[in-house]
Amino acid sequence: xxxxxxxxxxxxxxxxxxxxxxxxxxxxxxxxxxxxxxxxxxxxxxxxxxxxxxxxxxxxxxxxxxxxxxxxxxxxxxxxxxxxxxxxxxxxxxxxxxxxxxxxxxxxxxxxxxxxxxxxxxxxxxxxxxxxxxxxxxxxxxxxxxxxxxxxxxxxxxxxxxxxxxxxxxxxxxxxxxxxxxxxxxxxxxxxxxxxxxxxxxxxxxxxxxxxxxxxxxxxxxxxxxxxxxxxxxxxxxxxxxxxx
Ligand SMILES: Cc1cc2nc3c(=O)[nH]c(=O)nc-3n(C[C@H](O)[C@H](O)[C@H](O)COP(=O)(O)O)c2cc1C
Numbered sequence: 001x002x003x004x005x006x007x008x009x010x011x012x013x014x015x016x017x018x019x020x021x022x023x024x025x026x027x028x029x030x031x032x033x034x035x036x037x038x039x040x041x042x043x044x045x046x047x048x049x050x051x052x053x054x055x056x057x058x059x060x061x062x063x064x065x066x067x068x069x070x071x072x073x074x075x076x077x078x079x080x081x082x083x084x085x086x087x088x089x090x091x092x093x094x095x096x097x098x099x100x101x102x103x104x105x106x107x108x109x110x111x112x113x114x115x116x117x118x119x120x121x122x123x124x125x126x127x128x129x130x131x132x133x134x135x136x137x138x139x140x141x142x143x144x145x146x147x148x149x150x151x152x153x154x155x156x157x158x159x160x161x162x163x164x165x166x167x168x169x170x171x172x173x174x175x176x177x178x179x180x181x182x183x184x185x186x187x188x189x190x191x192x193x194x195x196x197x198x199x200x201x202x203x204x205x206x207x208x209x210x211x212x213x214x215x216x217x218x219x220x221x222x223x224x225x226x227x228x229x230x231x232x233x234x235x236x237x238x239x240x241x242x243x244x245x
Contacts, residue, residue, distance in 0.1 A: 001031045002168045005073035008036045009080040009091035015117040015152055020079040023115065026156050037090045040066050045096040052100055055199050063097040071106045075168045079115035085122035087129065095133065103189055104203040105138035108215040111167035114144040117152060135182050138215045140167045176218040183224055186214050187232040195239045
């Protein structure tokens with residue numbers, strides 16, 4: 001059975017928590033695990049970049065525990081309250097601690113779904129940020145459920161999660177059509193792996209990404225393949241010329 005991890009990024013067990021709990025009940029046929037970020041001791045990133053350069057983090061806390069729970073799930077639902085038109089600080093701290101996933105995409109091909117709650121404003125900006133994050137992570141953005149004080153209690157429909165549930169089965173990723181933005185992000189990370197970060201190159205080689213048009217087999221038109229490759233060649237040339245040894 002496929003495993004779904006639901007993450008509540010609010011310090012409280014109120015609006016976001018209760019909405020996520022209703023989603024948990026709705027998706028009850030799958031194996032669902034529910035966590036509250038606040039139950040984990042996760043310290044803010046110190047900015048040392050060890051995770052990028054050496055593959056380790058000097059902080060000793062619960063971040064790795066939660067990050068490995070996320071990587072072992074087949075699909076992830078992340079809920080956050082909107083704070084000043086953005087995600088909660090708790091969630092941002094966790095995302096910063098997963099910085100290496102931008103380069104070594106541990107969640108590539110997994111569906112992610114976002115849930116936001118707000119009094120009135122800011123969900124559009126928060127969801128846009130999260131959607132962009134899902135591109136950087138190489139995940140499949142499977143939608144978002146932004147709720148305000150006016151529709152928080154509105155009935156949930158299973159079809160809202162149909163894309164998420166479809167891509168929960170990794171056999172279905174072959175039917176996925178990545179956007180051009182996703183392809184450009186993939187090729188940008190490939191250029192960085194090949195030219196800048198040796199640890200990334202090792203990872204990319206091990207995963208067999210280097211010769212692929214995207215992280216996994218999926219539907220990419222010939223035109224997009226060509227443009228992606230051209231972008232890769234041009235960026236490689238530019239970086240090669242300006243490389244600081
Ligand atoms: C620090 C802070 C910032 C907030 N910023 C916004 C905001 O920009 N727009 C808004 O409509 N509501 C804002 N809110 C209200 C919360 O988004 C809203 O109450 C949310 O549903 C709380 O979720 P929770 O009950 O799961 O903690 C803010 C609340 C806090 C505490």
